[in-house]
Amino acid sequence: xxxxxxxxxxxxxxxxxxxxxxxxxxxxxxxxxxxxxxxxxxxxxxxxxxxxxxxxxxxxxxxxxxxxxxxxxxxxxxxxxxxxxxxxxxxxxxxxxxxxxxxxxxxxxxxxxxxxxxxxxxxxxxxxxxxxxxxxxxxxxxxxxxxxxxx
Numbered sequence: 839x840x841x842x843x844x845x846x847x848x849x850x851x852x853x854x855x856x857x858x859x860x861x862x863x864x865x866x867x868x869x870x871x872x873x874x875x876x877x878x879x880x881x882x883x884x885x886x887x888x889x890x891x892x893x894x895x896x897x898x899x900x901x902x903x904x905x906x907x908x909x910x911x912x913x914x915x916x917x918x919x920x921x922x923x924x925x926x927x928x929x930x931x932x933x934x935x936x937x938x939x940x941x942x943x944x945x946x947x948x949x950x951x952x953x954x955x956x957x958x959x960x961x962x963x964x965x966x967x968x969x970x971x972x973x974x975x976x977x978x979x980x981x982x983x984x985x986x987x988x989x
Contacts (some may be wrong), residue, residue: 857861864972872967876956878923878984879969882945885920889913889938890951896934920945925982941979943971954978 892913899906913936920926920938927939933975938946945952958965969978 863941871910871963874955875967879954879956882920883951885916885923886938886945886951886953889916889920889936889946890949892916893935893946894949895903910934921983923983924980941981943976943978 844949892909896906896909896913899909913934917926917928917936924940926945929937929939931937935948936946937944937948943952944950945954951968954969955972956967956982959968960966970976971978
């Protein structure tokens with residue numbers, strides 16, 4: 839009787855042991871993903887800064903009698919790069935400036951850029967990264983794009 843009882847206990851410990859091993863083995867992978875999330879957030883912040891700067895230059899270029907063609911092309915390339923990373927919506931004003939939204943929250947409006955920041959959270963006793971808007975600290979819901987695959 840005691841032998842079968844001990845075997846039963848031993849079998850019940852195996853899944854717990856396996857689960858602990860998976861968590862430990864997953865730690866370096868998660869840390870690598872977190873580094874990629876931080877890097878991606880930095881890239882997004884650089885793009886929104888450039889878009890905000892272009893929003894200031896485009897109307898001036900048209901006003902000074904020049905053409906904003908090159909600036910508009912650069913803006914469109916930046917928008918494409920940003921759209922590959924996160925799901926955004928764009929609206930363009932008559933003066934060529936764009937407003938860029940991420941889940942209804944401004945990333946770019948006129949010459950103002952709102953950055954994303956990385957915040958550490960704990961899920962199932964394991965640290966993970968999430969993105970927040972720097973202006974109000976609210977969570978940035980990422981539904982599509984390359985960044986969604988990392989989160």
